[in-house]
């Protein structure tokens with residue numbers, strides 16, 4: 001396994017890129033530790049596949065370098081990079097047995113048969129495929145086949161990194177959580193460097209120790225699931241992560257204070273605001289509460305979400321959502337809201353004031 005370092009990496013599909021918008025992947029520098037579990041998370045078209053293809057060697061970067069354990073592989077072939085990849089759809093040989101499918105990557109590298117038996121038995125055990133080892137792969141369900149794909153990715157002990165590209169897309173929703181926890185367990189057991197690409201926040205946050213959030217070809221934040229939740233560096237991260245996402249409200253900054261529609265709103269990072277550009281307040285629904293006084297609002301909708309309710313309010317033409325614990329009283333019509341100052345942040349042109357970019 002290897003440490004993976006991306007240095008000033010930038011990629012354009014245009015022949016002579018001139019402008020920032022010509023780049024499908026904006027400049028990024030990032031280091032992924034040997035043995036870590038990482039996720040690349042972002043909406044369709046944000047550049048995840050481009051980044052994955054640069055790492056695997058299917059694309060050569062327009063600018064920058066890719067280093068595996070300090071060795072520059074930016075121009076090396078995919079084979080020379082020694083990466084295992086698991087794709088959205090199972091890549092297996094239907095006519096072969098499950099055993100032969102799992103043994104395939106090892107036989108390709110001339111691993112002795114005795115060793116293959118041990119390795120395949122180990123991987124089959126981890127993925128609960130032992131009973132099916134001598135069956136033909138064609139007889140398995142879609143998730144059984146995808147388990148074989150995962151197994152083929154995990155079977156070689158000498159790969160630098162294992163990359164998963166939306167691996168649960170074809171899996172039945174009720175089985176997804178099973179495979180998701182299986183993957184996490186596999187990482188803990190094998191301690192391989194793993195990169196998991198997805199547009200699904202639940203998959204990213206449950207799998208990875210560190211999540212890289214991308215939008216419009218740019219990395220907007222890289223952090224632990226808790227950091228992404230508690231300190232979204234960009235309003236996009238606040239919106240994209242969390243259910244419901246962060247409330248984002250326009251605000252005015254004057255006299256060292258933030259105001260939403262003339263109501264003063266204390267914010268944790270007000271001291272770091274430069275009062276430049278478009279200014280907004282970000283507050284997660286978890287940290288908004290009903291109050292006796294504060295920001296006037298109208299309750300417009302209440303949705304039951306099991307252990308809590310999502311209360312949707314309108315204030316000065318803006319929607320503000322809050323979470324109410326079981327048993328909490330929902331006022332009808334007019335009410336007031338208060339924001340927890342420790343979890344209220346000022347954003348300038350989308351970026352958290354004082355954020356290190």
Ligand SMILES: Nc1ncnc2c1ncn2[C@@H]1O[C@H](COP(=O)(O)OP(=O)(O)OP(=O)(O)O)[C@@H](O)[C@H]1O
Nearest residue numbers: 013024025042043044045046047048049050051199
């Ligand atoms: N071969 C290509 N030629 C030109 N433009 C491309 C090519 N591949 C991707 N793009 C563009 O690059 C941008 C990033 O695409 P990319 O496929 O990397 O995003 P993604 O996050 O993986 O999306 P998805 O989840 O839909 O696969 C998009 O604007 C896309 O249209």
